Amino acid sequence: MVGVEKYHGTGNDFIIVDADEEVPDRRAFAADLCDRETGLTHPDALKTGADGILFLALEDEYSPPRVVMTLVQPDGSVAAMCGNGARCAAKWVAERTGADVVMIDTQAGTRRAEIGDQGVTIEMGEPTFDPDRVPVDSDEPLVEETVEGLSVTVVNTGVPHAVAFVDDVTTVDVDGIAPAVRNADVFPEGANVNFAARRPDGGFDQRTFERGVEAETDSCGTGAVAITAAAERLGKVEKGERIPVHPPGGRLVVQLTEDDALLQGPVEREFAGQAALPDSQPIDTDQDTDADAIGDD
Numbered sequence: 391m392v393g394v395e396k397y398h399g400t401g402n403d404f405i406i407v408d409a410d411e412e413v414p415d416r417r418a419f420a421a422d423l424c425d426r427e428t429g430l431t432h433p434d435a436l437k438t439g440a441d442g443i444l445f446l447a448l449e450d451e452y453s454p455p456r457v458v459m460t461l462v463q464p465d466g467s468v469a470a471m472c473g474n475g476a477r478c479a480a481k482w483v484a485e486r487t488g489a490d491v492v493m494i495d496t497q498a499g500t501r502r503a504e505i506g507d508q509g510v511t512i513e514m515g516e517p518t519f520d521p522d523r524v525p526v527d528s529d530e531p532l533v534e535e536t537v538e539g540l541s542v543t544v545v546n547t548g549v550p551h552a553v554a555f556v557d558d559v560t561t562v563d564v565d566g567i568a569p570a571v572r573n574a575d576v577f578p579e580g581a582n583v584n585f586a587a588r589r590p591d592g593g594f595d596q597r598t599f600e601r602g603v604e605a606e607t608d609s610c611g612t613g614a615v616a617i618t619a620a621a622e623r624l625g626k627v628e629k630g631e632r633i634p635v636h637p638p639g640g641r642l643v644v645q646l647t648e649d650d651a652l653l654q655g656p657v658e659r660e661f662a663g664q665a666a667l668p669d670s671q672p673i674d675t676d677q678d679t680d681a682d683a684i685g686d687d
């Protein structure tokens with residue numbers, strides 16, 4: 391059995407596993423436990439399954455403490471970054487160490503997180519529209535360009551995102567529209583697909599179809615930052631403003647600075663328990679289970 395905990399950030403839910411646990415096949419483990427019908431459940435679980443598994447390697451000899459975060463998604467892919475996952479990881483470290491600042495090592499870079507009265511705030515790095523860095527198969531940034539019939543602005547906020555501004559997110563057929571955009575040839579590594587609509591409070595409603603989950607999720611932190619960055623690029627908001635972004639699972643706040651983006655919101659711990667390895671995964675104590683042992687898909 392493997393010790394697991396469950397956290398969520400505005401409904402984007404993650405199973406957290408200490409990287410010291412023996413999990414020989416992380417992809418199979420993620421597919422098994424994240425399944426929304428048959429995956430991990432518990433009396434205190436808000437939902438069966440999860441949007442991914444965070445394998446966390448705590449390095450508490452540092453001050454502030456550091457943690458190496460590896461997100462394995464339900465389809466077995468490893469995402470370079472996850473805004474809500476990183477916020478959950480920061481809270482997990484804070485609960486173990488008492489620290490209110492945590493450094494999170496991700497494949498997209500090291501990110502600083504602060505745990506406080508307003509929830510967990512993470513420095514997400516500077517969003518980029520550079521076609522080589524999103525990446526997109528184009529010489530120019532994609533700003534209000536049509537992809538598979540949808541007008542999108544494309545930005546990397548740790549992972550690639552396409553953002554479509556619409557009048558009302560509630561009427562969008564996300565499952566009908568997003569998969570073709572997510573898989574469009576112009577995105578060599580795929581893209582997450584976001585729909586955003588202006589709110590009277592100056593913020594945005596958000597719905598996101600996530601790569602790796604291959605479904606709409608209740609929240610996406612890198613998506614909230616992508617919406618705000620695209621809005622700034624299009625002159626809808628300004629740097630320095632605190633922009634409320636409302637995914638179906640709650641409320642996030644994004645603030646763009648000259649060279650960074652702050653993402654803030656609540657994080658909840660649901661439960662701790664044990665999970666069985668899939669039948670094909672006998673524990674082999676000789677196997678390497680370092681975070682690096684699993685590569686990008």
Ligand SMILES: N[C@@H](CCC[C@H](N)C(=O)O)C(=O)O
Pocket residue numbers: 402463469471472473474475549550582600601602603607609610611612613
């Ligand atoms: N939900 C995450 C994003 C996770 C990564 C994404 N699915 C991808 O593969 O790019 C977030 O909160 O940012």
